[in-house]
Amino acid sequence: MRREASRTALDTKFAKTVNSRFAILRTQILREMRKHGWRRLAITPLTAGAGGTSVAVQLALALSRQKLTEVILVDLDLAQPSIATTLGIPGCDPVSEVLNLNRPMADITAIVEEVPNLWVVAPGSAEDDAAELLQDDALATALHVWRGIRPNAIEIFDTAALLDGDAALATLPLVDAILLVADGRRSTNSDMTKAERLLKDLPPIMGVILNKSED
Numbered sequence: 001m002r003r004e005a006s007r008t009a010l011d012t013k014f015a016k017t018v019n020s021r022f023a024i025l026r027t028q029i030l031r032e033m034r035k036h037g038w039r040r041l042a043i044t045p046l047t048a049g050a051g052g053t054s055v056a057v058q059l060a061l062a063l064s065r066q067k068l069t070e071v072i073l074v075d076l077d078l079a080q081p082s083i084a085t086t087l088g089i090p091g092c093d094p095v096s097e098v099l100n101l102n103r104p105m106a107d108i109t110a111i112v113e114e115v116p117n118l119w120v121v122a123p124g125s126a127e128d129d130a131a132e133l134l135q136d137d138a139l140a141t142a143l144h145v146w147r148g149i150r151p152n153a154i155e156i157f158d159t160a161a162l163l164d165g166d167a168a169l170a171t172l173p174l175v176d177a178i179l180l181v182a183d184g185r186r187s188t189n190s191d192m193t194k195a196e197r198l199l200k201d202l203p204p205i206m207g208v209i210l211n212k213s214e215d
């Protein structure tokens with residue numbers, strides 16, 4: 001019983017620390033995005049499992065705690081979507097089906113209870129041809145139409161890992177800027193050098209978060 005109580009106190013303290021870190025990140029990101037007129041930010045893990053999805057979800061929640069900020073969170077890690085599970089919401093229909101049937105993205109967009117200014121596109125199953133789908137003009141058009149409906153929204157795109165196949169590279173031309181997430185315990189200088197090379201002709205890197213390095 002006592003152990004349970006102390007665990008809850010620790011969890012609450014941890015949640016507060018996370019919230020305050022993401023509130024700072026939110027403020028820095030909003031300032032930078034407004035300065036440049038950017039609307040769409042990719043959250044891209046350097047290597048698989050570095051924490052991209054966790055950062056994308058926490059950042060989207062932190063942004064939407066500001067009631068006047070509209071936020072769209074899109075899971076574009078189409079080969080391994082995990083936002084629905086992370087947020088604990090039912091996964092939506094596959095993006096490929098929406099494009100094939102010419103349905104609007106708004107059709108598969110969920111609203112999270114108690115967060116009315118956050119819209120989420122979180123597929124429930126993996127796509128077979130994620131990289132091809134991400135390069136399909138139909139996807140760019142569908143996202144563009146979605147943006148027209150919510151022109152003031154900040155869009156957060158969760159992507160596959162940069163150094164793990166070509167899916168992230170296929171996604172990044174869709175965004176205005178990139179926030180990289182590195183595993184603070186495992187990422188190496190060589191990973192960063194490879195990343196810089198790959199990102200040469202792609203949108204600018206807004207920053208690098210060293211995740212999992214906090215103690």
Ligand SMILES: Nc1ncnc2c1ncn2[C@@H]1O[C@H](COP(=O)(O)OP(=O)(O)OP(=O)(O)O)[C@@H](O)[C@H]1O
Nearest residue numbers: 045047048049050051052053054055077161211212
């Ligand atoms: N700061 C952190 N401290 C401890 N564990 C973390 C932290 N950030 C993420 N994790 C854990 O690491 C695992 C991978 O996190 P996450 O899914 O966010 O990474 P990812 O980069 O999106 O991975 P993938 O490449 O599979 O998409 C999860 O179990 C998550 O709970």
Ligand SMILES: [Mg+2]
Nearest residue numbers: 052053077082
């Ligand atoms: Mg992920």
